Amino acid sequence: MDNIIHVRNLTKTFGDIAAVKDISFDVKKGEIFAFLGPNGAGKSTTIKMLTTVLRPTSGDILLAGHDAAKDPDDVRRAFGIVFQDPSTDDDLTAYENMDLHGILYGLSSALRKERIRTLLEFVELWDRKDSLVKEFSGGMKRRLEIARGLLHHPSVIFLDEPTLGLDPQTRNHMWSYLEDLNKKEGITVFFTTHYMEEAERIAQRIAIIDHGTIVASGTAAELKANTGKDSLEDAFLELTGHAIREEEVSGTDRMRARSRMWHGGRR
Amino acid sequence: MNTIYILWLRELKRYSRSKSRIIGSLGQPILFLVALGYGLGSVFQRAGEGNYFQFLAPGIIGMSIIFTAIFSGIQMIWDRQFGFLKETLVAPVHRITIMLGRTLGGATVATLQGLLVLVIVLAFGFRPYSWALIPVAILFMLLVALLFAALGAMVASLLDDMQGFQLIMNFLVMPLFFLSGALFPLQGLPSALDVVVRFDPLSYGIDAFRILLANVGAFGLGMDFAVLASVAAIFLVLSSWFFSKIQI
Ligand SMILES: Nc1ncnc2c1ncn2[C@@H]1O[C@H](COP(=O)(O)OP(=O)(O)O)[C@@H](O)[C@H]1O
Numbered sequence: 334m335d336n337i338i339h340v341r342n343l344t345k346t347f348g349d350i351a352a353v354k355d356i357s358f359d360v361k362k363g364e365i366f367a368f369l370g371p372n373g374a375g376k377s378t379t380i381k382m383l384t385t386v387l388r389p390t391s392g393d394i395l396l397a398g399h400d401a402a403k404d405p406d407d408v409r410r411a412f413g414i415v416f417q418d419p420s421t422d423d424d425l426t427a428y429e430n431m432d433l434h435g436i437l438y439g440l441s442s443a444l445r446k447e448r449i450r451t452l453l454e455f456v457e458l459w460d461r462k463d464s465l466v467k468e469f470s471g472g473m474k475r476r477l478e479i480a481r482g483l484l485h486h487p488s489v490i491f492l493d494e495p496t497l498g499l500d501p502q503t504r505n506h507m508w509s510y511l512e513d514l515n516k517k518e519g520i521t522v523f524f525t526t527h528y529m530e531e532a533e534r535i536a537q538r539i540a541i542i543d544h545g546t547i548v549a550s551g552t553a554a555e556l557k558a559n560t561g562k563d564s565l566e567d568a569f570l571e572l573t574g575h576a577i578r579e580e581e582v583s584g585t586d587r588m589r590a591r592s593r594m595w596h597g598g599r600r
Numbered sequence: 601m602n603t604i605y606i607l608w609l610r611e612l613k614r615y616s617r618s619k620s621r622i623i624g625s626l627g628q629p630i631l632f633l634v635a636l637g638y639g640l641g642s643v644f645q646r647a648g649e650g651n652y653f654q655f656l657a658p659g660i661i662g663m664s665i666i667f668t669a670i671f672s673g674i675q676m677i678w679d680r681q682f683g684f685l686k687e688t689l690v691a692p693v694h695r696i697t698i699m700l701g702r703t704l705g706g707a708t709v710a711t712l713q714g715l716l717v718l719v720i721v722l723a724f725g726f727r728p729y730s731w732a733l734i735p736v737a738i739l740f741m742l743l744v745a746l747l748f749a750a751l752g753a754m755v756a757s758l759l760d761d762m763q764g765f766q767l768i769m770n771f772l773v774m775p776l777f778f779l780s781g782a783l784f785p786l787q788g789l790p791s792a793l794d795v796v797v798r799f800d801p802l803s804y805g806i807d808a809f810r811i812l813l814a815n816v817g818a819f820g821l822g823m824d825f826a827v828l829a830s831v832a833a834i835f836l837v838l839s840s841w842f843f844s845k846i847q848i
C-alpha cells in the first residue's frame with residue numbers, strides 16, 4: 334500500500350458553516366505534502382479530522398491502512414502532530430513533557446531516555462531540558478513540540494502552520510531537519526501553510542485549498558504549467574480568483590503578527 | 601496503568617510547583633476559622649451547642665477539599681484553552697484512563713490540601729476526638745475529594761470557555777458548600793432546608809468528618825459512606841462518558 338493517507342469525500346460542517354466540503358486526496362508514503370491556502374480555508378479542520386480529535390460530518394479517512402473512525406488508536410500510533418496552537422504543558426519541564434509523551438505512547442524507560450536525549454539535542458534544547466516550558470520562547474516551544482511529535486517514531490508527521498511566528502533561522506533549521514528525516518527515515522510529512530515560497534520550496538506535492546475545497550493539486554511545476562503561469566502566486570490567483578493574503582486574518586494570526594513585530598522577526 | 605500514573609503525577613507536580621496557589625488557598629479556611637470560629641463561638645455556646653470551633657473545624661476541612669477538588673477538575677478548561685488537552689487526546693490510550701489519572705491526581709491534591717487545613721486547625725487548638733480515627737478520616741477525605749474532582753471534570757468536559765468558570769463557582773460550588781452542614785448543625789433545620797441539605801453530597805462528607813474527628817454527626821458513618829461512594833461512582837462514570845465525547 335503506497336498511499337499512507339487516503340481521504341474520500343471528507344466534509345465537516347459547523348452549524349451552517351461548511352468548513353471542509355467534500356474533499357478527496359491521497360498522500361504517498363515518504364512524501365512531503367502541503368496544504369496551501371489562506372486563513373479559514375479549512376486546513377486545521379482537515380488536520381483535526383485526520384488526527385482523530387474531530388469527527389467528520391461525512392467521508393472516509395484511512396491512515397497507514399487504518400480507518401480513523403473505526404480504529405482511532407491504531408491511527409494515533411501512526412502519526413505525530415504539531416498543532417497550530419501550542420500544546421505543551423507550561424508547568425512541566427521540557428524533559429517532563431517529552432517523558433510524559435513517551436509514556437502515553439507506551440515506550441520503555443530505556444527507549445525514552447535514549448530518544449529524548451537524541452531529539453532534544455537535535456532541536457538544541459538539551460541544555461534547557463530542566464527548564465519549565467513557560468520560560469521558553471515561541472520558537473523553542475515549537476522545536477520542543479516537533480521533537481515530541483517524533484518521539485514515538487510515527488510514520489507520518491502533521492505540522493499545522495509550523496513556521497508561523499518563527500524567525501527565518503529557526504524556520505530554515507526546522508525544515509532542514511525535517512527534510513533530512515524524510516530522506517533518511519522515509520517519514521511522511523504533511524504540513525499546512527499560507528506561505529507560497531514555503532510550499533514551493535519544501536513540498537513535493539501541493540494541494541491548494543480554498544473555502545473548504547481543494548481547487549487543484551500537483552507539484553509546484555505542474556500547478557504552474559496547468560495554469561500557464563510562471564509563479565505559484567500567479568497560479569494561485571488564477572485558480573482561486575484572489576491573492577492568498579487578501580482574506581481576513583484571524584484574531585490569533587493578528588496577535589501572532591503583532592508579537593512578530595515586537596520580536597523583530599521578518600515575514 | 602502507566603498513563604494513569606503519569607497524569608496523576610502531573611497533577612501533583614503542578615500542585616507542588618504552585619506555592620502561591622497552596623498558600624493562597626489556605627487563606628480562605630483560616631479566615632473562616634477566625635471570623636466564624638471565634639466570631640460565632642459565644643452565640644453557639646449560649647445556644648447550648650457546645651464548642652463551635654470544634655464543630656466548625658471538620659466543616660472547614662471539607663470546604664478546602666471541595667474547593668480544591670472542583671478547581672482541579674475545572675482546570676481542564678485551561679488545558680483545553682491552552683492546548684495541552686490535545687496532546688492527551690491524540691495519544692493512543694483510552695480516554696477513560698486519561699480521565700482517571702487526572703481525577704485521581706486532583707483528588708490527591710485536594711486531600712493534601714485538606715490535611716494541611718487539618719494541621720492548621722490543630723495548631724489553632726482543635727482536638728480530635730480520637731487520634732486513632734484520623735487515618736479513617738483521611739480515607740473519607742480522599743473519597744470526598746474524588747467525588748468533587750470528578751464533578752469538576754464532568755462540568756469542564758461540558759464547557760469550553762472560561763466564562764463558564766465564574767458561573768460554576770457561583771451556582772455550583774458556593775451552594776454546595778453553604779448548603780452542606782459545614783457551618784451549622786443538621787438537627788432541627790426548617791424542613792425545606794433539611795431536604796436541600798440531604799441532596800448535597802458534601803453534607804455526607806462533612807458528617808463523616810465530624811463523626812470521625814469530633815464524635816458528633818447526623819446521618820451515621822455507614823450512610824455517609826454509602827452515599828459518598830455511590831455518588832462518586834456515578835460522577836466518575838458520567839465524567840468519563842462526557843470526556844470521551846470531547847472534540848477539539
Ligand atoms: N469549532 C468551530 N466552530 C465553528 N466554526 C469553525 C470551528 N472551527 C473552524 N471553524 C470555521 O471553519 C473554517 C475553517 O477553519 P480552519 O480549518 O481553522 O481554517 P485554516 O486552518 O485553513 O485557517 C473557518 O471559517 C472557521 O471559522
Ligand SMILES: [Mg+2]
Nearest residue numbers: 376377417494
Ligand atoms: Mg489553521
